[in-house]
Amino acid sequence: MRKEKNFKLKAADIIDLIPPMGGCVATDRITVDGLRITRMYREAPTDESDSGWQFYSGTETQEYVDDANNWSIYSVNTIANYDKAIIPYLHFPVGTDLERVPGSDKFDIFCG
Template identity: 65%
Template sequence: MKEEEFIDLIPPMGFCCATDKITVDGMNVGYMYREEPEDKMDSGWRFFSGTENQEYVDDPNNTMFYHVNTIANYDKAIIPYLNLPFGTSLERVKDTDKFEIIVE
């Protein structure tokens, strides 16, 4: 997406981490989790397509920090889940815009 295409879909909530599979390749979010923030600007959210292997994730060139609103513009299906608490992990239900909480 081009910067001028982004719209405000959610109130500001800080930054998140997302892989290039979402922001460059245009894949939907398939897996997301929220961890304790690293600082007060961090929302704690981490977004993945679900196709990344460990080698891909370990390469810092494949992930970047974004405003959460940016990722919401790429995949609006994440929006209903963004206020879930730290420690929450979710996986997309195949072929839907719904996510299920992963219970470990």
Template identity: 50%
Template sequence: MPNKEKRFYIPGIEIKRLINSNEGCIATDRITVDGCKVGFMYRESPYQNDNPDSGWRFMAGDEDDDYMNNPDNHSVYQVNTICNYDPEIIPFLNSEPGKAFIRDGYGKFIPDEAWETPED
């Protein structure tokens, strides 16, 4: 069954330059299509290829394994694009690979001490 074109929550013409980076990241459709705030984010070591990868991965935090295992539910974006969806991620973007953050009950990002780096 062919994919229907994604209808983004923020039209591309409304994306503003919020950070000085062209690096990429992966984000789920819960953020970019459904308009949810980032609820969980982690940074892996960036892929070493011709594409400028930041290593950042952004999720709403309510995606289950079935959702995450479907590649149609996430895409590659510039980190700046995801900053437009949720500017509260900006102070964490210089965190080193291996770090993860989750929103607490007050809506603030805190380190996710229980998170473990995914296996390749």
């Protein structure tokens, strides 16, 4: 059973920042706790409504991510409202794996 989430941004605060591009996955660390995105990667979309993007704060453990109560599917625009620094990278192709450059709004290729 899913618990009610107390999102950092209210629906009325979400504005159109980008053209529609489908859904994405983001964890509660971003949408509930308000942490910045530090990792973003793009997998092959599962259908036409999926952008393939997944967004993480970098604080999530595998156990945390494995619990479906800790993440949801959102429009990419919604997540862009949480962290506008992702916008310049959203056109990158499937297979893109980016990590935020510490202390900046720039992302670079993840070399994990």
